[in-house]
Amino acid sequence: LGDMIKKSGEIEVNGRLAYVPQEAWIRNATIRENIILDQRYDSRRYKAVIEACSLNMDFALFASGDLTEVGEKGINLSGGQKQRISLARAVYSGSNIFLFDDPLSALDAHVSKHIYDGVIGPEGSLKKRTRILVTHKLSLLTSVDNVLYIDHGRIVEYGPFEKLIENKGSFSEYVAEYFLDRMKDSDETDEAEIKFMEHVRSQIEPVFERLESMQSRQLSMSLSRQMSIQEKIQSEIHRSQSIKKSSKDTKNA
Numbered sequence: 001l002g003d004m005i006k007k008s009g010e011i012e013v014n015g016r017l018a019y020v021p022q023e024a025w026i027r028n029a030t031i032r033e034n035i036i037l038d039q040r041y042d043s044r045r046y047k048a049v050i051e052a053c054s055l056n057m058d059f060a061l062f063a064s065g066d067l068t069e070v071g072e073k074g075i076n077l078s079g080g081q082k083q084r085i086s087l088a089r090a091v092y093s094g095s096n097i098f099l100f101d102d103p104l105s106a107l108d109a110h111v112s113k114h115i116y117d118g119v120i121g122p123e124g125s126l127k128k129r130t131r132i133l134v135t136h137k138l139s140l141l142t143s144v145d146n147v148l149y150i151d152h153g154r155i156v157e158y159g160p161f162e163k164l165i166e167n168k169g170s171f172s173e174y175v176a177e178y179f180l181d182r183m184k185d186s187d188e189t190d191e192a193e194i195k196f197m198e199h200v201r202s203q204i205e206p207v208f209e210r211l212e213s214m215q216s217r218q219l220s221m222s223l224s225r226q227m228s229i230q231e232k233i234q235s236e237i238h239r240s241q242s243i244k245k246s247s248k249d250t251k252n253a
């Protein structure tokens with residue numbers, strides 16, 4: 001995309017590239033024009049894309065369907081609708097390489113699963129194309145070819161999901177932390193994440209126990225520091241009261 005500075009090496013892209021940003025952009029035009037852009041309208045391909053990107057029900061709600069104007073002169077779309085239109089635009093482009101920058105984050109669990117299964121995943125409409133997906137939804141990682149784990153802008157680990165888990169390295173620790181966070185926020189955990197946690201629990205058990213132990217020690221140290229601070233405050237209050245009492249006794253004498 002040309003957004004990074006190349007310090008060394010070479011960059012080579014073989015084929016057309018489509019990019020789906022985290023924040024979708026919409027033109028002041030009809031929904032259909034936003035999807036096909038400057039390409040020829042192919043009704044069969046268009047219909048398949050709309051179905052895969054779960055837009056049929058949305059079109060049914062609009063008076064003019066996909067010919068509804070959006071933008072300054074038209075209706076306002078929700079964040080999820082914009083993201084699905086952005087996805088449909090990329091899929092309709094017929095590109096060879098697809099870059100997905102966390103496009104499922106703006107969608108609810110049901111729609112997210114439908115689009116992943118029907119478009120991005122191993123059995124989706126793009127299964128014969130190269131897909132690079134940025135995501136924080138770890139339950140998807142068991143179905144990808146390779147995981148590229150990035151920490152503070154640096155590639156830390158790379159390889160198949162199962163292999164990275166077996167390595168018990170930085171990626172395993174990240175998964176274990178994710179596991180702990182999801183256990184605390186159980187109300188926000190969907191069915192796919194529950195299955196994912198059941199799948200990896202036994203594999204990350206040593207890492208999981210190590211993190212729990214570390215968190216327990218950190219909590220204990222934090223409580224000790226708090227108690228120490230409280231004791232110092234109480235000591236200062238007692239000393240101040242003693243000084244005031246001593247001063248008052250002197251005056252009375």
